[in-house]
Amino acid sequence: MVNPPIAFNPINSSDVASQYIEGFMFDSLLDMPESLKFTPKLAESFETTDNQTYTIKINKNANWSDGNNLNNLSFIFNMERMSKSKSTWNFLWCQVLLYG
Numbered sequence: 001m002v003n004p005p006i007a008f009n010p011i012n013s014s015d016v017a018s019q020y021i022e023g024f025m026f027d028s029l030l031d032m033p034e035s036l037k038f039t040p041k042l043a044e045s046f047e048t049t050d051n052q053t054y055t056i057k058i059n060k061n062a063n064w065s066d067g068n069n070l071n072n073l074s075f076i077f078n079m080e081r082m083s084k085s086k087s088t089w090n091f092l093w094c095q096v097l098l099y100g
Contacts, residue, residue: 002017003015003016003017004017005017005018005020005021006018008021008022008025010022010026011078011081011082011085012085027041027042028041028042029041029042029043029046029056029058029075030043030046030056040059042058042059042062042070043056043057043058043059044057044058044059044060045057058070058071058072058075
């Protein structure tokens with residue numbers, strides 16, 4: 001790594017070093033072990049009928065680092081935060097949130 005990270009908040013960070021490290025710090029709803037093949041990670045399951053709209057069921061055993069349950073309100077809160085951010089990197093945060 002040539003440059004040090006400048007932030008550890010994936011919603012606001014825009015540098016490559018921060019995004020690289022955040023990939024190790026934060027888990028995602030889905031994983032992509034093979035090209036375009038998604039598997040649940042924090043999600044228990046997911047489905048789509050049109051490849052544009054997804055229904056994701058969150059794993060009931062998923063917790064925050066403080067032990068609190070991770071639930072749909074957690075994701076709604078962060079998606080709303082992201083939509084209000086002035087960062088041009090929000091699409092990358094969606095990628096991290098969905099599939100690491």
